[in-house]
Amino acid sequence: MAAAANPAAWSSERLGEPKRPVGLTVFANATIITADAGFSVAEAMAIDGDRILAVGTLEEVRAAVPDTATILDAGGRTILPGFIEPHMHFFPIAMxxxxxxxxxxxxxxxxxxxxxxxxxxxxxxxxxxxxxxxxxxxxxxxxxxxxxxxxxxxxxxxxxxxxxxxxxxxxxxxxxxxxxxxxxxxxxxxxxxxxxxxxxxxxxxxxxxxxxxxxxxxxxxxMALDDVPTACKHVCDRANEVGITTFCDQATGGFQGPNELAAFKAFSESGHMTARLRYSLFDALESHWDSGDVNVSFGTGNAFARATGWKIVSDGSNQGRTGLQREPYLGREDRGLAYVAADDLKEKVTRRAKQGWQVVVHANGDQAIDNALDAFEAAFEAGAPRHMRHRIEHCSILHDEQIARIKEMNLSPSFLIGHVHYWGQAFRDEIFGPEKASLLGRAKSVQQAGIPWTMHSDEPVSEMGPLRCIENAVTRRMWKAPDHRLNGDECVTVEEAILSLTRVAAWQCHSDHEVGSLEPGKLADFVILEKDPRKVPEDEIGSIRVLETWSAGRKVFSAGVNE
CATH class of the missing domain: 3.10.310.70 (Diaminopimelate Epimerase; Chain A, domain 1)
Known part of the structure; x- marks a missing residue:
C-alpha cells in the first residue's frame, strides 16, 4: 500500500490519459434543476474549464458569455448538480x-x-x-x-x-x-x-x-490490494456511473490503515480522480492519528480529497441485532451491543469536537442514539464548538424526543434509506415489530422539524445509487412487500429527496461553498438524466438512466447516447 504514494503508480501510462475540462460551453434546451436556495429551474447553463459561469434562460446565459462559446443542445433532458453520497466506504468497495x-x-x-x-x-x-x-x-x-x-x-x-x-x-x-x-x-x-x-x-x-x-x-x-491506483479508479467509475461526483468515506484507515491517506492524496493530485472525496478518520485507529506520524486535521487536503470528520462507531447493526436498543429485540432478551461505553463515548466526542473535527457518530439503535445525544450534549457543555455540523449516521430508530434534541443541538442525521427498502419487512415482522419499525428512517419528521438531513447507501452495505435512494425515500416501499409502505407518513417529496443528495449533502460535508447546486462560481459538477425525477411515476425514479456525469467540467461518464 505504501507504494501507492509513488507518483509513477498514478501515471497516465498506468491509468490512461486523464479527462480534460471542456472550454467555454453552453448547455441549452435543458431542464436544469439548480438545487439553489429557491429550487429554481433554468433552461441553459454555461461552463468554462472547471467552473460554472452562468445559469438562466438561454438569452440570459448567451448574454453573459462571449459569442465564441460552443452551444450544446441537451435535447430537453434534465440536468442536476452532481449527486453527493454522504456515507460510503471507499476501500471496502474495492476489496x-x-x-x-x-x-x-x-x-x-x-x-x-x-x-x-x-x-x-x-x-x-x-x-x-x-x-x-x-x-x-x-x-x-x-x-x-x-x-x-x-x-x-x-x-x-x-x-x-x-x-x-x-x-x-x-x-x-x-x-x-x-x-x-x-x-x-x-x-x-x-x-x-x-x-x-x-x-x-x-x-x-x-x-x-x-x-x-x-x-x-x-x-x-x-484485505491487500496489489494495484491501489486501479482499485481507486474503479471506485470512482462506480460512482460516476450512477451520477455521483462527490462521496464521503466514513471510516478512513479502517481497512488499509493510515496509508489510505497517502493513496487519497496521490490520487487527488494525479488528475485521474473523477469524484471528489471527503473523509472521516476512523476512531479505532486513534493511536495512529494521534502519534504525530500522520499530519492531518480538519480541512487537510484539496478540492478533490479533503479530511472533514472523525468517525466513531458506537453500536452495531439493527438487522444483525447488534444495534443497541432501549428494549430487547422482538422475541429475544438481548438489546444489542455498545461498541463504546456511554462514558467513553462522551470523552471521545468531547475530545475530537474540541480539536475542531466534525464528529460523525454511527448510532443505529435507539439507545445508541440516546448515548450519542448525551455525548454531544456533554461536549457542548465542555466548550466544544457547535458550528461543525456534527452528524449522527444511520440514526435508524428515532423517537420524537430525540428529534427535538437533535434540533436543539444543531445536529444533522444521515439515514441509510436502504434500511426501509431492503430490510423494512424484516424489521416490521421479525426484528422490531410494526410499532418500533415505524420509527425507521424518519426523514419527513426531521424535515418538518427544520433539521438538515441526508440519506446514503453505506456501500458495500447497499449499493450506491442516488436515484434508487430518492425513490426509496419518496415511496418507502419494501423490497419483499412491494405493495406496502413502511410508515407512509414518513414519505418525503421528490424535491426534498433531491436536495438531500445535492445542496444539503454538500452542506453536511462542508462543501456547500463549492458544490451541491448549479450556481455561477461553483465547480462544474453535474449529471444529465434521461428523464426528470419530478415528472415520472414515483416507482420509476430509480430506473431513470444517467446519460452523462461531469466532474470539474470533464465528462467522466457517458451512457453512449447520441455519441
Missing amino acids: LSRMENVGALECGSVDDVIARMGLLASQAAPGNWVMGRQFDPSLQDGPDVLTRDMLDPVTGDVPVFIFNASLHIAYCNTAALTIAGLDASTPDPDGAAFGRNADGSLNGVMQGGAAFSQVMVHNLAA
Whole structure:
C-alpha cells in the first residue's frame, strides 16, 4: 500500500490519459434543476474549464458569455448538480468486490449460501481461504445465523470467512478458528462478542470488528490490494456511473490503515480522480492519528480529497441485532451491543469536537442514539464548538424526543434509506415489530422539524445509487412487500429527496461553498438524466438512466447516447 504514494503508480501510462475540462460551453434546451436556495429551474447553463459561469434562460446565459462559446443542445433532458453520497466506504468497495457475493440477490436461502461455500471450498487451491460477502439472514430464508457446524460438513479443512452485509458481523468455519487459535477460553473483546454454544465453545459467529479481526489478521492477503491506483479508479467509475461526483468515506484507515491517506492524496493530485472525496478518520485507529506520524486535521487536503470528520462507531447493526436498543429485540432478551461505553463515548466526542473535527457518530439503535445525544450534549457543555455540523449516521430508530434534541443541538442525521427498502419487512415482522419499525428512517419528521438531513447507501452495505435512494425515500416501499409502505407518513417529496443528495449533502460535508447546486462560481459538477425525477411515476425514479456525469467540467461518464 505504501507504494501507492509513488507518483509513477498514478501515471497516465498506468491509468490512461486523464479527462480534460471542456472550454467555454453552453448547455441549452435543458431542464436544469439548480438545487439553489429557491429550487429554481433554468433552461441553459454555461461552463468554462472547471467552473460554472452562468445559469438562466438561454438569452440570459448567451448574454453573459462571449459569442465564441460552443452551444450544446441537451435535447430537453434534465440536468442536476452532481449527486453527493454522504456515507460510503471507499476501500471496502474495492476489496470486497473480489470476494464471493452470497447476498440475497444471489442466494435466496442460507442453504444456498452453504452450498456455494462448499463448491468454492472444493475448488480452492491448497492454503487458500474462501471469502464471502453480503450474507444477511434477515433477507435470506433459513436460520438467522451461519455457524461453523453448518459450514464444516461442506468446507472441511479449507478456512472459510464470510462478511455479513452490514460489515458488523462475520462468520467462519472451524478451520478458520483453528488457524486463528481461538477456542472456548478466548475472551470476548471490549465492545464485541464471539457467538458461543451452550458449552461455551465458539460457534463461528463473530459480532463486531474487534472479534472478527482476530480471524482476519491471519488472512491479510484477502484485505491487500496489489494495484491501489486501479482499485481507486474503479471506485470512482462506480460512482460516476450512477451520477455521483462527490462521496464521503466514513471510516478512513479502517481497512488499509493510515496509508489510505497517502493513496487519497496521490490520487487527488494525479488528475485521474473523477469524484471528489471527503473523509472521516476512523476512531479505532486513534493511536495512529494521534502519534504525530500522520499530519492531518480538519480541512487537510484539496478540492478533490479533503479530511472533514472523525468517525466513531458506537453500536452495531439493527438487522444483525447488534444495534443497541432501549428494549430487547422482538422475541429475544438481548438489546444489542455498545461498541463504546456511554462514558467513553462522551470523552471521545468531547475530545475530537474540541480539536475542531466534525464528529460523525454511527448510532443505529435507539439507545445508541440516546448515548450519542448525551455525548454531544456533554461536549457542548465542555466548550466544544457547535458550528461543525456534527452528524449522527444511520440514526435508524428515532423517537420524537430525540428529534427535538437533535434540533436543539444543531445536529444533522444521515439515514441509510436502504434500511426501509431492503430490510423494512424484516424489521416490521421479525426484528422490531410494526410499532418500533415505524420509527425507521424518519426523514419527513426531521424535515418538518427544520433539521438538515441526508440519506446514503453505506456501500458495500447497499449499493450506491442516488436515484434508487430518492425513490426509496419518496415511496418507502419494501423490497419483499412491494405493495406496502413502511410508515407512509414518513414519505418525503421528490424535491426534498433531491436536495438531500445535492445542496444539503454538500452542506453536511462542508462543501456547500463549492458544490451541491448549479450556481455561477461553483465547480462544474453535474449529471444529465434521461428523464426528470419530478415528472415520472414515483416507482420509476430509480430506473431513470444517467446519460452523462461531469466532474470539474470533464465528462467522466457517458451512457453512449447520441455519441
